[in-house]
Amino acid sequence: MLRLEGNRYTRIGSTLVLSLGLASLSGCVALNKAGSGNQPSSSGVTVTPATANLRAGDTQQFSASVKNVMDQSVTWSVNGTAGGDATVGKISATGVYTAPTALPNPASVSIEATSVSDKALSGTSMVSLENPVPTVTAVSPASVPVGNFSITITGTKFVNGAKVMFSGQSLTTKFVSATQLTATGATTASQKGMSVQLTVANPDPGGMASVALMVKIGDQVTVTITPARVDLRPGQTTQFKATVMGTTNTAVKWEVNAQVGGNAVVGTISTTGLYTAPSVLPDAGHTLVTINAPTVEGSCSNPPAYVQLLTNLPAVSAVLPTPVPIGNFTISVSGSNFLGGAQVVFNGTLLTTSFISSSSLSATGTSSAAGTAIVQVINPGAGSPTSNALQVQVGTSANGVTASAAARLLEQSTFGPTPALISHVQQVGLQGFLTEQFNATASTYATPGANDDISLVKKRFFTNALTGTDQLRQRTAWALAQTFVVSNQKIGEPTAFTEWMKMLQKDAFSNFSTLLTDVTLSPTMGRYLDMVNNDKPGTGSEPNENYAREILQLFSIGLAQLNADGTPQLDANGIPVPTYTQDTIIGFAHVFTGWTYPTKAGATARFGNPEYYVGPMIPFDNHHDTGIKLLLNGATLAAGGTAQADLTAALQNIFLHPNIGPFMSKQLIQHLVTSNPSPDYVARVTGVFNDNGSGVRGDLKAVINAILMDPEARRGDDVAQVQPSDGKLKEPVLFMTNLLRATNATSDGANLDSYSADMKEEPFESPTVFNFYPPDNGIPGTTLLGPEFRIFNSTTAIARVNFVNDLVYGSIGSTTTTNISAYVGLAPNPGALVDSLANVMLHGQISDSARNTIVTTITGITDNTRRTKSAIYLIGSSSQFQVQH
């Protein structure tokens, strides 16, 4: 503050000095106007010129001669300021003075030269400063109407106080900047058609007008619309712009075909000119629509702008069969917007094409060699509307991946093969596909609103499964959701499940240790298995054993000590050796004390926080048991640990138990590949679980990859290598999604939960923590395991067949529709139809007897759609489809 005061004081001082100096000079300015002679200075320095007139911003060279002194060097100052400043103008060491861009007040300065050798010797020159001469470069609008108008003038060197002169009259002018003025005025009817001069005059001193521009009066108001013409397809949009000339009121009303705002038939246009083409093309002869934008005074654009409405481009979504055979072939191309006369182009060759429907074409051609081919569809009409290019596989792919192998991998790693994915896997290879999938972005779960319930989550689960591009992550998360089970039967809050699924998706390819920690601290699991608000023991109350028991029995190590190959270790009596005792359960029950729900924003954290599911549970050490706790393998936790420290140590104790690898690996194999993996298969995956090759234990991505690429998983790619015990019964969710994806269904997921419930697997509604079915369920009358057979019985077996019936012949709800047109395209040849369906639904492995039965049955049906439906029904209801093998 003190320093600021000092500065201000100094500036006041210099102003005083300047004022005094200028006052003594003012008379000289008047006397010596335009003077330029050498005026000897009484002070011994002569400054030349002695006076000068300069316009703002201009420069003037001054020189000085010092009398009677050898050293002629001087220093220059302006109004007593060495070198001058922005206000009074600056002067260089060589005497070049530059006038300020804005005039000081008063508008004259004193230039002083002072001898360097004798500072007592000095001389001055007096400079009168004047405003610059403006220039006008443009006037907008270029013409003004009769009556009141307002204009904008652009140019240079405008100064505050400048006046716009219009036909010699000064207009009310507003100074905007040195390069812009605005002005208002009025013209009379008698002036109409005249061109008048417009100039700008800066004020005095030095006031001078610019060179004139001509402005026309009473020009016609014009509207110009850009772009003048555009081609649009249904639903596309374009932004129009109207330029209104000759009036100041530039508001317009946007019209389509002379109708303000347009309509659904001709397209709509917004008040700002955004045009949206109609979703359905108008009748032929009405596809060129006019766009106009009359001003409020009624002036229109002439000519108007035009929109040529075009048909939708055809789009190709799938080609059957996949792969396309080598040699002569008939393919069914499905997609949308096909027109009669459309042609299929196969690697640049036009094929003989039959139009079946707007979504289905059939074409015949010949291929010469295995590889990939590009399929496109060209509609008839101007510009040959051409579809996207779909890459399809011809014959066996270069990397040797058969369509059967591709489809089998998709059965194991997705919610069901599709023709397009089969082709894609053939192109990128099995490992290539898995690598793509590991890197795919996770699907989302929208946060439920206040009025949402669990049905929102169920619908999203199904739509993610049906259309998510992260199929393997979804499939893995679903396997994990059936291992780490939580259920809406107890919880009832949808956010608990969106948070839960996001967590499983996040952890699906992470480390098992991360997953186990996230599961343990999830408030969803906390609520489901009663770890939330589990208090240290009190009078007459023991810690809750629910989570302690199930984390060991179901989520990590299981009941029996296992060998690395998943087989149980037996004692001398042939009894499995248990992994823990009731005392261990009690130990872990004490570990899991002291945790409550995360704290809602704005609430005060306390033990016994209200139900809330976003974020992990939080610890309260004063509710945590601090005694010694027995863990696995006889390890103990010392007394006095915090809730967090005890939990971390206990989970590590579990994570390092040798059972984790075989226990989790076998269940993941059962969920993805086969109910009855050989011990060797389990052992190989366990090896990867224990060490991913980089010394990391529990790398789930490596485990999933090992499961899917194991020779035992892949042996069925060659039908000759299939073993009798191979495969797994598709659980209801997989059964449904496989059928829906094979039939190219679109769905919002509604009703699918009801159907799956009828088959005893309603997502998020497991009856108990033991999931819908247990991993060790035996198939009666065999020595085989069949987990999913636990929910396959008289009722659910029929429910499955009836689901196929409803989907194919009836409806499973208005928001789920199939598109089987690609298959219908092949229906004229029943054998080709069944083969194509079998490629997608049975990875191409259909027995001759089954194929013959179906072909014979459907050949009797003449209608191609009904023929196709019958084939889908028979394959979909067959046990070969029910069992993923």
Place this chain on the structure above:
Amino acid sequence: MAKWNRREFLRTACCSAAAGFAAASFSRFGMVNALAQSATDYKALVCLFLFGGNDSNNMVIPFDTAGYGAYKTARGGLALAQGSLLPITPTTLGQPFAFHPKFIGMQTLFNQKQLAVAANVGTLIQPTTRAQFRSRGTQVPINLFSHSDQEAQMQTAILNKVAETGWAGRTADKIQQSFGGSFPIIISLAGTNIFCEGIVAQSIQSNGNPTRLLNGFGGGSTESTDRLNALQSLLTFDTGLSLVQAASTTTGNAIQNGQALAAALASGTPLATVFPKTGLSNQLQQVAKIIQVRAALGLQRQIFFVSVGGYDTHSDQLAAHDNLFADLNQSLSAFYQATVEMGVASNVTTFTLSDFGRTWLPNSNGTDHAWGSHLMVTGGAVKGGDFYGTFPTLVAGGPDDATSEGRWIPTTSLDQYAATLANWFGVSAADLPSVFPNLGNFATPTVGFMG
């Protein structure tokens, strides 16, 4: 009654047709006798499984002053008010007990001697004391306190390994030749359960509706008929894959049995008994309807499996138990009433099973997994109004506690309990040990609650 007598007569006549005129020598009196015998020689066992492990400590409660006082102290927040309890007086015990407040109908049946309590029943390989258990001096069932294992063991009576058959299946195997027909003798209305699996005896495992039929074949067009034939053909093809074969068998049986059962049920008459609208009641009502048409099915013996879940009351137990027991009480009461209505009350015996009991000492507001629990048997053939077996000493850390929280070591084995039922059903005493492998380890093979 008259209605199904006539149908039985027709069925017998039909089946005898091959005997031709030789049948004509049957006296009219003899024929009537034969009908009378088949009409009365019908027995059904209905297993009602309480999934999750029922806390029977709050189902049957000591009612004497000292007993209730100890109960109240030990159970803390889970103790039911004494005034709310429903007193019962077991005939042969010297002290009063009480049922849970929701057990109004059960109290009535007990007092009418149509319901018995089997005290502290559970999985046991041999009689076991606390000292023996804690020193591992006896062989005990594997994986005690685990839901999945104890549910399976209660259904199989095989306690030392994963079993491939259930004790109902093996019981049915024993009587199949004497009493069985072509229609499956065991029907589950509660999904697929190992309980029902036998070697020769067939079962229908269903979810409440064993008569579901295929949709889409009502029109009878050539197209749909051809398609149905093709569907059935596909189920018969041997693909060489065991799981495909198993699926085909299940689907094929579902179609065939569903049609047969639906046809039989179409001949039934509506029951006057009103069943409540709960999942358990729906199952029991279905059982009653099937029992009504037993003659049309040609069966003299049947075993049914029904269930209800939710008994795993780790938390919020009091409210949960109120709902569960209200349902159980109403459903069992209605079912017993239906058997009375059909005149088969003494031919039908209903009994409960559950995974295990629960800890005597509570956690904050629930209970954890334990071992022995009290079970109930009801029906006209039951020697009701009494407790069977030995009531445990209700003291945490006491002589019957396997641990320190009150996990009762069973004082009656599952084998004894089940053998009592199987023996009534028709399995001879000589055959019982082959159905119940540990039965020989106990002094008395049956516990006397069946008449």
